[in-house]
Amino acid sequence: MRQSNIYIILYSAAITVVCGGLLAFASTSLKDKQDANIALEQKKNILSSVLTLNEGENIDEIYAKQVKGFVIDYDGNVKEGKKPEEVIIAVEYKKSPKDRLLPIYEFRNDSGKVAYAVMPVYGYGLWNNIWGYIAVKSDFNTVQGVKFQHAGETPGLGARIESEEVQERFKGKSIFDNGSLTSIVMQKGEGHDYAKDIHKVDGMSGATLTAKGVNNMLKDYLACYEKYLKKNAGAKQQSS
Amino acid sequence: MSTEAAVVEEVKEKKAEPLFSKKNKKLISNPLDIDNPVTVQILGVCSALAVTTQMKPAFVMSLGLTIVTACSNVAISALRNTIPSRIRIIVQLAIVSLWVILVDQILKAYVYDVSKQLSVFVGLIITNCIVMGRLEAFAMGNKPWPAFLDGMGNGLGYGMILMILAFIRELFGAGSLFGFKVFASLGLPYQGNGLLLLPAGACILLGSIIWIQRSLNGYRESH
Numbered sequence: 001m002r003q004s005n006i007y008i009i010l011y012s013a014a015i016t017v018v019c020g021g022l023l024a025f026a027s028t029s030l031k032d033k034q035d036a037n038i039a040l041e042q043k044k045n046i047l048s049s050v051l052t053l054n055e056g057e058n059i060d061e062i063y064a065k066q067v068k069g070f071v072i073d074y075d076g077n078v079k080e081g082k083k084p085e086e087v088i089i090a091v092e093y094k095k096s097p098k099d100r101l102l103p104i105y106e107f108r109n110d111s112g113k114v115a116y117a118v119m120p121v122y123g124y125g126l127w128n129n130i131w132g133y134i135a136v137k138s139d140f141n142t143v144q145g146v147k148f149q150h151a152g153e154t155p156g157l158g159a160r161i162e163s164e165e166v167q168e169r170f171k172g173k174s175i176f177d178n179g180s181l182t183s184i185v186m187q188k189g190e191g192h193d194y195a196k197d198i199h200k201v202d203g204m205s206g207a208t209l210t211a212k213g214v215n216n217m218l219k220d221y222l223a224c225y226e227k228y229l230k231k232n233a234g235a236k237q238q239s240s
Numbered sequence: 241m242s243t244e245a246a247v248v249e250e251v252k253e254k255k256a257e258p259l260f261s262k263k264n265k266k267l268i269s270n271p272l273d274i275d276n277p278v279t280v281q282i283l284g285v286c287s288a289l290a291v292t293t294q295m296k297p298a299f300v301m302s303l304g305l306t307i308v309t310a311c312s313n314v315a316i317s318a319l320r321n322t323i324p325s326r327i328r329i330i331v332q333l334a335i336v337s338l339w340v341i342l343v344d345q346i347l348k349a350y351v352y353d354v355s356k357q358l359s360v361f362v363g364l365i366i367t368n369c370i371v372m373g374r375l376e377a378f379a380m381g382n383k384p385w386p387a388f389l390d391g392m393g394n395g396l397g398y399g400m401i402l403m404i405l406a407f408i409r410e411l412f413g414a415g416s417l418f419g420f421k422v423f424a425s426l427g428l429p430y431q432g433n434g435l436l437l438l439p440a441g442a443c444i445l446l447g448s449i450i451w452i453q454r455s456l457n458g459y460r461e462s463h
C-alpha cells in the first residue's frame with residue numbers, strides 16, 4: 001500500500017499543499033512588518049551617508065523632519081507625482097540612462113536650506129550587483145559621504161566596499177573638475193596617499209575588479225545626475 | 241473498581257519510559273561531547289566558519305538551527321509510518337524547507353539587522369548535513385519525543401561550537417562581546433587581530449577545537 005504509485009502521488013500532493021499553505025500564511029501575515037523593516041533600512045542608509053547615526057536615535061523622526069525626497073529625470077526636471085520610495089533603482093538601472101527615473105533625497109538643515117543631496121547609485125561589481133548612496137555638500141560637488149552595499153562580492157576583498165574604513169576614503173573628494181564631470185576613481189593597489197588628489201581614492205588590495213565596478217557605477221550615475229547637480233550649483237553661485 | 245483502576249494506572253506508569261530517562265538524557269548530552277556534529281562528525285562547518293565573526297549572529301544562527309532540527313525531527317518522526325520510502329528524502333527536504341523558510345521570515349520581520357548579517361546562511365540550513373543527517377538517521381526510526389530531544393541535542397552541540405568560535409573571534413578579533421567593547425571599557429588599549437575575523441582564521445581555530453576535543457574524548461576516525 002505504502003509503495004503504490006497512487007499513494008506516493010497523493011502523499012506528495014498533500015505535503016505540498018500543507019507546506020505551501022503554511023508558508024503562504026506566514027508570508028502574508030509577516031509582510032507588513034518586513035516591509036517596514038526594509039523602508040527603515042533605506043532611511044537609515046540615506047541618513048548615514050550624510051551623518052553619523054548613534055545607537056537608539058529615532059531614524060523615522062530625523063528622516064521626516066530633514067529629508068525631502070523627489071524624483072527627477074535625466075534633464076534634471078522634477079517629475080511630479082512620483083514618489084522616490086516607489087522607484088525601484090534595480091529596475092531603472094536596466095533602462096538606458098536617459099530614460100531612468102532618478103530619486104534625490106535632499107537633506108535640509110533647520111533653516112530649510114539644502115545641506116546635502118543624497119543620490120542613489122547602482123551598478124555591477126565583480127560577481128553581482130552593487131548599490132548605494134553618494135551624498136554631496138551644498139556646493140553640489142564635494143562628497144559628504146558614501147554608502148555602498150553589495151550582493152555577492154568576495155568577503156574580505158571586494159566586500160570591503162561595505163566597510164566604513166573604505167567609505168571614509170571618499171569623503172571630501174570632488175565630482176567636478178572646473179565644471180566638467182570627472183567623477184571619482186578608486187585606484188589600483190592599496191596604501192597610497194591620495195589626500196591631495198581630489199578625484200582619486202586609495203584602492204582595495206585584491207579587489208581591483210570590484211573597485212572598477214564602483215568606478216563605473218559612480219561614473220554612470222553621476223552622469224545621470226549631472227544636469228541636476230550643475231543646475232543647483234549654478235543657482236547657488238548666482239544667488240551668492 | 242476504583243482501586244483496580246489505580247493499580248492499572250500505576251503499572252502503566254512504571255512501564256512507560258520516563259521523559260528524561262537515562263537513554264533520553266544521552267540524546268541531549270552525546271551531541272555535546274562524544275558525538276558532536278561539528279567537531280566529531282565534521283558537519284555544518286561552512287556556516288560555522290561564516291557566521292562566527294560576532295556573537296550575535298552566531299547565537300541567532302544556533303537558535304535557528306536548533307529550532308529547525310528539533311521541529312523537523314518531530315514532524316518527520318510523527319509522519320514516519322506514513323512516508324513512502326521511495327520519496328522519503330524529498331518529503332524530508334520539504335519539511336526542512338518549511339521550517340527554514342518560517343525561521344527566515346520571522347527573522348526578517350523581527351530581527352532584520354541580524355537576518356541581513358546571516359544572509360544566505362539561514363536558507364542554507366536546508367542543505368546543512370546536520371539536519372538531513374538527523375532526520376535520516378534518527379527521526380525515521382524513533383518516536384517524536386526522543387526525536388525532539390535528539391534534534392535539540394544536535395542543535396545545541398552545533399550551537400556550542402559556534403558560540404565558542406564566536407567568543408574567541410569577536411573577543412580577540414574585534415575586542416568586543418555581543419558588540420560590547422570589552423577591552424575599551426576596561427581601559428586597556430587593544431589592537432584587534434584581523435586574522436581571526438577572516439574565514440581562514442576561523443578555519444585554523446576550528447581545527448584547533450576539533451583537535452582539543454578529540455584528544456579529550458579519545459575519538460579516532462575508524463578506517
